[in-house]
Amino acid sequence: KAGVTQTPRYLIKTRGQQVTLSCSPISGHRSVSWYQQTPGQGLQFLFEYFSETQRNKGNFPGRFSGRQFSNSRSEMNVSTLELGDSALYLCASSSGQRGYGYTFGSGTRLTVV
Amino acid sequence: DAKTTQPPSMDCAEGRAANLPCNHSTISGNEYVYWYRQIHSQGPQYIIHGLKNNETNEMASLIITEDRKSSTLILPHATLRDTAVYYCIVSRVTGANNLFFGTGTRLTVIP
Numbered sequence: 507k508a509g510v511t512q513t514p515r516y517l518i519k520t521r522g523q524q525v526t527l528s529c530s531p532i533s534g535h536r537s538v539s540w541y542q543q544t545p546g547q548g549l550q551f552l553f554e555y556f557s558e559t560q561r562n563k564g565n566f567p568g569r570f571s572g573r574q575f576s577n578s579r580s581e582m583n584v585s586t587l588e589l590g591d592s593a594l595y596l597c598a599s600s601s602g603q604r605g606y607g608y609t610f611g612s613g614t615r616l617t618v619v
Numbered sequence: 620d621a622k623t624t625q626p627p628s629m630d631c632a633e634g635r636a637a638n639l640p641c642n643h644s645t646i647s648g649n650e651y652v653y654w655y656r657q658i659h660s661q662g663p664q665y666i667i668h669g670l671k672n673n674e675t676n677e678m679a680s681l682i683i684t685e686d687r688k689s690s691t692l693i694l695p696h697a698t699l700r701d702t703a704v705y706y707c708i709v710s711r712v713t714g715a716n717n718l719f720f721g722t723g724t725r726l727t728v729i730p
Binding site: 510539541549550551554561564574594596598604607608609610611613 | 653655660661662664665666668696717718719720721722
């Protein structure tokens with residue numbers, strides 16, 4: 507079956523702009539999580555959605571937001587981009603059942619100039 | 620979620636077993652031990668997880684001590700493609716599913 511699909515793969519934006527990233531989970535998976543990876547901070551949890559509801563949120567400013575649609579596809583949005591937002595943004599999906607592993611996408615590489 | 624401690628780096632000869640340790644002394648009864656790995660510039664890949672019994676799959680074996688305060692991931696016959704950063708994570712069974720990645724162990728498989 508198809509894996510987790512993230513689009514676009516690469517993105518270059520200017521400071522102050524906003525960006526929307528998309529994630530299509532594995533068919534049947536209802537949980538989608540987002541992570542930010544930077545060389546300095548490593549992999550950090552942003553938020554998780556389950557059945558269109560945000561179930562948990564990491565320690566990121568309100569400029570980072572997300573949503574999940576009824577087909578489980580998810581988007582994350584970053585407004586008023588800063589240089590420090592340059593990172594690899596990873597999406598992961600799971601069935602949502604406790605104790606099951608996550609499948610990650612290949613990520614979106616965002617560069618803010 | 621409980622924190623984990625892993626050595627920053629390890630080397631392993633190709634074809635030999637790679638044993639990656641992880642300390643999670645503050646793990647609680649409702650937390651699983653997960654292992655993921657990340658090959659450069661790719662998304663993390665799930666390897667294996669366990670609660671208290673040892674586990675084995677086609678990729679690796681997971682040995683969890685009886686007190687659950689530490690675990691070892693075993694790659695039985697390491698290949699060059701196993702060179703990656705390996706993350707040991709503990710995560711709650713109940714509540715929201717989110718993974719707290721530490722700095723992991725950078726495993727280098729040497730020809």
